[in-house]
Amino acid sequence: MQVLQKISEELQKGNFIEVPKLIQKALDTEIPPSKILSDGLVAGMDVVGERFRCDEIFIPEVLISAKAMHAGMDVLRPKLIETGTKLVGKIVLGAVRGDFHDIGKNIVGMMMEGAGYQVIDLGVDVTTEKFVKAVESNRPNILGLSALLTTTMPMMKLVIEALVEAGVRNSVKVMVGGAPITEKFAKEIGADGYAPDAASAVEKVRHLSG
Amino acid sequence: MGIRKDGLKGSQLKILTEAEIEYIHKSSLKLLENIGMRIYDEDILNLLKKAGCKVNFSTKVSKASGEFIEGILKETTNQVKLCGRSFRNDINLGDGTVYARTPGGPPFITDLNTGERREGTINDVALSCKIADALENIHGISVFQVVPMDVPRMCLDVYAAKASFENTEKHLFYYTQNQDLIDYVLEMAVIVAGGEYELKKRPLLSGFCEVTSPLKLEQSQTMLLKCFVKRGLPVYTQSHPIAGITSPVTLAGEVALMNADTLMVVAISQLLNRGTPIFYGTSASVPDMRKALNLAGTVEVGLLGCALAQMANFYHLPSAMSSGIDSKIPDGQAVMERIFTALPPILAGLDLINLSTTNTKMTFSPSLLVIDNELMNWIGRLLRGITVNDETLAIDLTENVAFRNNFLSEMHTIKHFREELLESKLVSRETWDDWKNAGSQSYWQRAQDCAKIISNDHHPTPLSEEVQKGLATIVKFAEDHIK
Numbered sequence: 212m213q214v215l216q217k218i219s220e221e222l223q224k225g226n227f228i229e230v231p232k233l234i235q236k237a238l239d240t241e242i243p244p245s246k247i248l249s250d251g252l253v254a255g256m257d258v259v260g261e262r263f264r265c266d267e268i269f270i271p272e273v274l275i276s277a278k279a280m281h282a283g284m285d286v287l288r289p290k291l292i293e294t295g296t297k298l299v300g301k302i303v304l305g306a307v308r309g310d311f312h313d314i315g316k317n318i319v320g321m322m323m324e325g326a327g328y329q330v331i332d333l334g335v336d337v338t339t340e341k342f343v344k345a346v347e348s349n350r351p352n353i354l355g356l357s358a359l360l361t362t363t364m365p366m367m368k369l370v371i372e373a374l375v376e377a378g379v380r381n382s383v384k385v386m387v388g389g390a391p392i393t394e395k396f397a398k399e400i401g402a403d404g405y406a407p408d409a410a411s412a413v414e415k416v417r418h419l420s421g
Numbered sequence: 422m423g424i425r426k427d428g429l430k431g432s433q434l435k436i437l438t439e440a441e442i443e444y445i446h447k448s449s450l451k452l453l454e455n456i457g458m459r460i461y462d463e464d465i466l467n468l469l470k471k472a473g474c475k476v477n478f479s480t481k482v483s484k485a486s487g488e489f490i491e492g493i494l495k496e497t498t499n500q501v502k503l504c505g506r507s508f509r510n511d512i513n514l515g516d517g518t519v520y521a522r523t524p525g526g527p528p529f530i531t532d533l534n535t536g537e538r539r540e541g542t543i544n545d546v547a548l549s550c551k552i553a554d555a556l557e558n559i560h561g562i563s564v565f566q567v568v569p570m571d572v573p574r575m576c577l578d579v580y581a582a583k584a585s586f587e588n589t590e591k592h593l594f595y596y597t598q599n600q601d602l603i604d605y606v607l608e609m610a611v612i613v614a615g616g617e618y619e620l621k622k623r624p625l626l627s628g629f630c631e632v633t634s635p636l637k638l639e640q641s642q643t644m645l646l647k648c649f650v651k652r653g654l655p656v657y658t659q660s661h662p663i664a665g666i667t668s669p670v671t672l673a674g675e676v677a678l679m680n681a682d683t684l685m686v687v688a689i690s691q692l693l694n695r696g697t698p699i700f701y702g703t704s705a706s707v708p709d710m711r712k713a714l715n716l717a718g719t720v721e722v723g724l725l726g727c728a729l730a731q732m733a734n735f736y737h738l739p740s741a742m743s744s745g746i747d748s749k750i751p752d753g754q755a756v757m758e759r760i761f762t763a764l765p766p767i768l769a770g771l772d773l774i775n776l777s778t779t780n781t782k783m784t785f786s787p788s789l790l791v792i793d794n795e796l797m798n799w800i801g802r803l804l805r806g807i808t809v810n811d812e813t814l815a816i817d818l819t820e821n822v823a824f825r826n827n828f829l830s831e832m833h834t835i836k837h838f839r840e841e842l843l844e845s846k847l848v849s850r851e852t853w854d855d856w857k858n859a860g861s862q863s864y865w866q867r868a869q870d871c872a873k874i875i876s877n878d879h880h881p882t883p884l885s886e887e888v889q890k891g892l893a894t895i896v897k898f899a900e901d902h903i904k
Contacts, residue, residue, distance in 0.1 A: 269710035271665065311639055314666055318713050361528050361568050362577060362598045390715075390783065391528050408712040 214240065218251030218283070223258055225275025227282040234286045244290040248327075252283050256325060263410065270318070270409070277325025284327065299326065300420050301351040305333035305342060307366035312359035315389060318409040319355060326413045328353075339366070339373045346379050352420045355412070356402075358389045368400040384419040388412060423518030423560060424797060426767075428806020434768035436727045442735050445673065445728075449681035450487040457484030458636045458685045462643035468692050490684050496691040499737040501655050501698040503561060504623040506590040506613065507882065512560050514700055514772050515739035519804065521797050523553055523790065524743055524775040524782075525565030525596055531750070531779070531786040533873055538749075538784055541567035545785070546581050548876055550588035552787050555879035558797035559776075559790065561592040564606070564626075567785045568598070578602035579609070579899045583892045586613050586625075590881050594657070596629035600641040603628075603648045605899050612891040613884065617652065627655040630690075632682040634662035646686070650693040657741060658686040659702030663715050666708055672721060676728045679705045687738070700773070701733040702741035717745020717781045718758025726766030734770050741773035742766050749780045751789040751865050759796060767800060787872040788865055795847045795868075802843040813837075847871065 214237045221229045230252075237247045259276045262268045291298060302323050306316055313335050320330045331349055333341060346354055354374075356367050367387050374380040384403040387396075397405035404419050406412035437445070457475070459482050460466055469483040470476040476483045500515035512520050530541045533548070545567040553559045553566065564578070564585045572580040577598040585593050586609060593610075597603050607626070614620035628649035630642045649656050660682035662668035668675040683701055690697045705725040709716050716722070726742040733740030744763035748754035763774050776793045778785045807813075818833050828834050847867055849856055856862075862870075884892070 266711060270713040271710060311633070314663070315713075318666075360598065361570065362574055365574050390781075408714050410712060 215242065215247065215251040215254070218247070219255035219258065222252060222255030222276055222279045222283065225272065225279050227275070227279040230279040230283040231286045234283045238286075238290060244287055244294050245296040247287060248291060248296065252280055252287070253327065256280055256327070259325070273325060273410075274318070274321050277321050280327065281321075281324040284324070284329075288329070299328055300353065300416075301329045301331065301349055302353040302355055302416065303331045303333065303342070303345045303349055303351040304355040304357070305337035305345075306335040306357045306359075307363050307370065308336055308338050309366065310358045310360055310363040310389075311335045312357070312389075315359070315409065316355070316357040319357075319388065319412050322409045322413050323416065326417065328416070339370050342370050343373050343377045343379065346374060346383050347377065351383055353386055353416050354383045355386045355388065355416075357387070358392065361391050364389075364391060364396065367402070371401050386412065386415060386419070423512065423516070423520035423772075424558065424801040424804060425518050426804035428804050428808075429768070430806065433730075433770045434727060434765060435731065436724060436765075436769065437731050441673075442731055445677050445680060445732065446735065447487075448677040449684055450490055452636070452678065452681040453485045453490060453685055454487060455484070456636065457482045458632075458638055458682075460638045460643065460689075461640040462638070462647075464647065465638075465643055465689055465693075469689070472692055485685060485688060490688055493688045493691050494684070494736055496695050497687060497736070497738055498696065498698055499739065501627075501700050501739050502624070503592040503627055503655060504625055505561075505592045506586075506625065510560070510591045512592055512773075514741075519767055519771065519800075520560040520773045521558055521793070522561035522592075522594060522741075522773060522775055523549075523559060523563050523566045524777045525563030525594070526568065526782050527566075527778050527780075527785040528568040528570055529780070529784040530567050531784055531788070533787050533869065533876065536869070538780075540570040541785065542571045543569040543580055543584055545569065546584040547588045549785055549787060549790070550585050551879055551881060552790055552872055552875050554589040554591055554881045555875045556790065556794035558794045558801070559591070561594055561773075562589050564593050564595045565598065573900060575599055575903050576602070576896070576899045579605050579896045582606045582609050583896055586610075586892060587884055587889065588881055592624075593626050594629065595626050596631070597641055597645050599903070600644045601903055602899060603645050605895050607648060607652065607654075609892050609895055612888055612895075621653045624654045627657055630656055630658045630686055632658070632660035632686060634660045634667040634682055635678055636682060636685075638686065643689075646690060647693060650690055650697050653694065653697075655698040655700070656690060657700045657702050658683055658690070659704055659741070661704040661706065664705075664707040664721070665710065666713060666715075668705075672724060672728070675705055676725065676732065679703055679725075679729070680732055684736075687736075700739040700741055701729070701736065702743075702773075702775075703729045704743045704775075705729070706743075706745070715781060716747050717743065717777055718747040718755075718762055720761045722762045723765040726762065726771060727769035730766050730769040730771040733772075739772040740770070741775060742771055743775040743777045745777045745782065746779045746789070747781050749784070751779060751786050751792055751868065755779055755789065756792065756796070756864075759793065763796070764800060764803075767804075787876070788868040791847070791868040791871045791875075792864065795845065798843060798845065 218233045386404040387402045406415045503512040610626040630646040668678045707721045746758045
C-alpha cells in the first residue's frame, strides 16, 4: 500500500499539511479506515516512538509528528467512528484551581495526540465542578491533573473526592503531574498514576488504559 | 558592601557587542509595540491607557511604543537599597560590588543529619535562615528558602515570613504563594521595622513580580507589585523563559523576549510610582529536549546571565540572575553547574547572584549553602585580582633574597601573605596520609559538618518579645480568616 507507506513517512517528517491530504486520498481509494490508522498513522508513530526511545530524536521532533497525527486524525476519526473502530482513547486534561501554569500540561496533550488519544484540554484554573462535568459528559479513559504550585497541589485531592461523590470515580483513571508532584503524593491522594515528564506520561497512560 | 571586584580593573566579560545590545533592545521594543503584554489587572491596564498606550480591555493586552518605554526608563534609579535588621547586612545593589542571595521555592530539603531528601518543614525554614545568616557571603535570603509543607497550605506566606524574620538579620526577598497574604506579610515587615516610615526608610523586604513568558502578567504578580510600590518598597522583576518552549530556542531570541518581559514591568512600576526602586532579574533557562523539562544548571544559563548583566547595564538598572543546579546532591556535577552559571555572569557585571538549589530548584541543601559560601570566597579572591605596585612587585626584596635565602621569614611575606593568599578551611589541602587519618572526608561531608556546627552555634539577634507577639498575632489572624 504505497499511500499508507507515504502517510507513515510524511508523519515521521511532521508534515501536517500533507498527512491529512494523504489520508483523504487513502479514503478515496477505499482503504478501510482502520487499516489507514494501523498501517499509516500508527506505523509512523511507532517509528517515531522507537527513534525517541533511542535518543535519536527528541521532544520537538516527536511533537511535530504528533501535530501531523492530530491533523490526520481530524480527517480519519469520523470515518473510524462510522465503521465502529475502537479508538485508542480519550483524555481530559487541566491545571487545577488557582494554578495558571500550562506548559507541561500542553506538552502532555500534544504527546497524547501523537499517541492517538483524543485530548480535551480544559485549560488552567479549572474548578473541581468543571473537572467532574467534563468527566461526566466526555467519559474519558483518563483524567490528567496538573499543578506547579505547592499551594494548588491540595486541589488534586479535592477533585478526586468530588469524582467519588459524583459516582464517577471508577469510570476514569486519574493521573497527576507537575514539578512538585511525587509518586508518594500521588498515592497519598488516591490517584491512579503519576509521571515525571510528558513522554513517560504517555507510557503510563497506555499502561493504565490497558 | 558586597564582594568587591576592583581586580577586574574596569574590564568585564562581554558576550554581546554594543551593536548587538542595541539590536536586542530595538527587537524587544518591537515586540512590545507589535504585540504588547497580556496583563490581568484592570488598574494597570487603565494606567497604561492613560499614559498613552494602546490597550484592548477585552483581550487584556496593552501595547507600548518604543518612545514610551525609552522615556520611562529614564525615571529609574541605578542603585537599589535593601536593608537587613542590622546595618552591617545592608545591600546597595548597583554599588559596583557583587552580592549573593538564596532564592525561594524548594519544597524538599536534604536532611542535615541523614542526608536523605524529605519534605521541608517550618523548622527547616528557621534552620536554613540561621545557616544563611551565619555565612558571610550570603547577603540576602528568600522568605521561601525552604517551602514549609507542614503548615496550613493557604497560610504559607505568613508562617514562612515569621520564621524568616525571627532567624535572620539579613534582607528578605519575598514572592507570594497566596496573594491574599501579601498585606499580612507587609504588616509583619512594618512591625519588625518599627513602623511604616521606618520600613520605607530601611526596607527589610523586597517584593517579587514575575512575568509568565511570553509576555503575560498574572494578577497575583501585579497585586504584589502594587502593594509594594504603594509603600515605596523596592521590587524586583524577572521572567522565566525556557528556550524552545516559552521562547525561541535561539538564545538571542530568548534574551530579546526576556528583555521585553522585563522592560514592560519596569515601565509599569514607574507609572505606579515614579522612582520606584526596581532591579532587573531573570530565571531564563533552557530545557532538556529529551524530556522537555526545565534545566537550571547548564552552560547556556550562564550565557543568558551574561547577556542579562550587559542588558541591565545598558539600562543602568541593577541586575540579578539565578545560577542553578540540576544535580540531585551537592557533588562534582553540582559544583560544575554552579561555577558555569554563576561565574560568567558575575564577570559580565552582574550585581546579585541567586544561588538556587539542587534538583533544579526543588531541594534545599544546607551543605550546598556552605559550599556556595566558600565558592563566593574563591570568586571574591578572583575579583580582587593582582595588585601591581612597587610594594607588590617587591623588586628590592627579590634582589636581596634571590641568591641568599628564601622568602618565608621575610617581613614582606608576613605583612602580605594573609591578604594575598586565600585561606580555605573547607577544601582538602593536606597530604594523603593526613587526609586518610582525619577520616577521608569528601568536600560535601566537610560542608555538612560545617552546616551542623553553624546550626548549633549561630544565634541571630532575637526579635523583641513584643515584635514576636505581633508576628504571632498576624499568623493567628491569617489562620482564622484565610481559607
